[in-house]
Amino acid sequence: MVLPMLAVICMTMAGSACQTVKEYQKSRLNDGEMVLGNRKVEKTELNFQSYREGASGANAGKSGGGCGCN
């Protein structure tokens, strides 16, 4: 549980260091490569990883259901 706690602490620190970014200053943040979620081309990769590995979730993907998985 140490690592998740560290992650939360990092998030909090990052949050406190936030700058206000206006819409016209978001050209880099809005770049297609900067997306925080999964890109569509990664969809099947996430699918096979969730079957070939015991862990899944926390990646904005599916968290169960849908396949018998051989």
Added chain:
Amino acid sequence: MKRISLTVLGLYVGMLAAFSQSDTDSTQYKRRKLTLEEANLISSYYHQDGNNAAVTGGIGSERLTDLSNSFELRLSKLDKKDRKHTFDIELGIDHYSSASSDKIDPKTVSSASSADTRLYPSLNWSVENKKGTTLGAGLSLSSEFDYKSIGINAMVAQKTRDKSGEFSLKLQAYLDQLKLILPVELRTGSNPEDEKDYPTASRNSFSASLSYSQIINQQLQVAFLTDVVYQHGYLGLPFHRIYFNDGSEGVENLPANRFKIPVGLRASYFAGDHLVLRGYYRYYHDSWGLDAHTASIEASVKLTPFFSVTPFYRYYTQNGVTYFAPFQAHDPGQEYYTSNYDLSAFHSHFFGAGFRVIPPHGVFGISHFNMLEVRYGRYEKSNSMQANIVSLNIRIK
């Protein structure tokens, strides 16, 4: 008199100007019909091999090939209150062939054994208002020979006042039914003549996904993600054999409940003018005693504003679940047991590269062919299983 006339005329012109100003808003054209925002075709070819197939009790070929195609449409419209409604429609088709599945009943060549096709349509709707609140709901179905699934979801998201952060909550439920197809030598009666004659069992998954994303500055944004997942029902598979240490044979038996908590952190950083770095870390824990860590990094190098190359690397490690043991290592007196190596202790490397083309006048000069992305990855597990995957995304806009 002349001065009064000029004053009246001035007032009239002023009033006219004031009305014409207000008319500007009402004449602003806003398209309220349902319009197609984009269409995506995602295809992939996946091939794996190894020597620890769960169907044959932890030994034997894991060779499997999967061809996957998914077609997605995104439609949107504005309602009378200027709220944007978005509709995501998806139809996916996977076709796989598997060497180990063929060992369930080697005498039959049916969809239940060597190959199968999975169909999975889904529909999601969301509406966002001007205050940055998004509400959504969705329905999904999945069907293959021995497995049917119905999924429902609802979500709510709220942007912060300065629109630099967003909190979201998504609730999902998957209600699944699987056919209890036993290995041929363990069947007591005759083979069912109709697929409807197989006994079935249920598997239900409920999850709450929480996320918070935050813009840190003009180049950096991060997201914190966590799920709380509860699964209940038949959580093993009836054709996964177990060979016990006394020489007897059975099928895997796993607890009827599983509680999972993954916690993840993502960050995207625009370094300089030509490089985007994306990082991800996840810690996972579940009630079967499985702990896992996942870390990945990818670097998109923009060779031109419209063409980027993205090498990536992902590392994953897990300890095994409490109930795992290899071929002929389980004691028949145990309550739960599996020889599925996906639940054993291992680490894996996944690496590769992709490219993305998004020219201003369309790919190959076709204006609506907005984007093309191709990606190749190689996956290597420490227990010798390995896989290759090639994926393609075509976007029409």
